Every structure is written in structure tokens, then in C-alpha cells.
Amino acid sequence: MSAMKEEKSFSQGLIAFIEEWKDKPGNLIMILHKVQEEYGFVSRESADTVAQMLDIPLATIYGVLSFYHFFKMTKPGEHNIQVCLGTACYLKGGEMLIEELTGLLGIEIGAVTEDGKFSLEGVRCVGCCGLAPVMTVGGEVFGKVTKDQLPGIIAKFK
Numbered sequence: 001m002s003a004m005k006e007e008k009s010f011s012q013g014l015i016a017f018i019e020e021w022k023d024k025p026g027n028l029i030m031i032l033h034k035v036q037e038e039y040g041f042v043s044r045e046s047a048d049t050v051a052q053m054l055d056i057p058l059a060t061i062y063g064v065l066s067f068y069h070f071f072k073m074t075k076p077g078e079h080n081i082q083v084c085l086g087t088a089c090y091l092k093g094g095e096m097l098i099e100e101l102t103g104l105l106g107i108e109i110g111a112v113t114e115d116g117k118f119s120l121e122g123v124r125c126v127g128c129c130g131l132a133p134v135m136t137v138g139g140e141v142f143g144k145v146t147k148d149q150l151p152g153i154i155a156k157f158k
């Protein structure tokens, strides 16, 4: 019965998608992608619901979630900051940007600020290496970023 109740927290579209993929090979990754697309992350409740709908152990789901770095298990901040740590950006100081941001925001990589405004991630090449080092805030791209520009960039989103 509780499964029924929890399923209701998924949208009709998501439930239909899961029903459609239920018995197809490779379905779990597809379904978890879809959940993340809808909510921005895969919560414990979502993982529970998927486990019940597919009739698989929760541990199987957590195995997939922790294996693929793409999946987030905690709710991202209102503005998710991604710092590119691909080779070009790394060589041009991507890591230094992360260090500076952890100081400015008071959070580590993978965490969210207390007010829920910002989260911080290191990501692989985002495809504009000519602009290295690159960071994005909620999808907006900033290139050739210097340490000194960071407070201004953050202020823009406050």
C-alpha cells in the first residue's frame, strides 16, 4: 500500500516511463536518468519508489547511483556551480578555482550551502577548452576565470 502512496509522488509521465521500461535491458540507468532529469537528483524516497516499482533491491539501485558519478543523491543548490577539471582547465588552474570557491562558499565539493543557494561540483571537460579555465553556474558559462573574479560571479547569483 505504501508503495502506491509513494508512486503518487512521481509524475504521471515518470510513472508511464518506468512502466514502459520496466522489463527492458539496461532499464535501471535509463529510469534513474529520467528521475534525475525530473528532480535534479535521486532522493532516498525516489530510489525506494523505483526499487518497489521494478521489484529489485534498494542496494542494486545504490550500486548504480554510486558507480556513475553523473548521478546526484543530494539535492543541488538553487545555483549549481560546476568547475571544469578536464585536462586543459586543470592545467590552467581549475583546481585553484575550486579551492577558492570552497573558501568563499564555506562548502566542500559535492555539498550545498546552508541557505540552499549554491552547490559545488568538479566536472569533466565541458567542451570549451579554448576558454580554460571554465566554470558554469546553473548552465551559464564563464571562461578564462581568474580567482579574483569569483566573488563577483557569486554575487551575481545571490
Ligand code: FES
Pocket: 084, 085, 086, 087, 088, 089, 090, 124, 125, 126, 127, 128, 129, 130, 132, 134
Ligand atoms: S577541459 Fe575544461 S572545457 Fe575542456
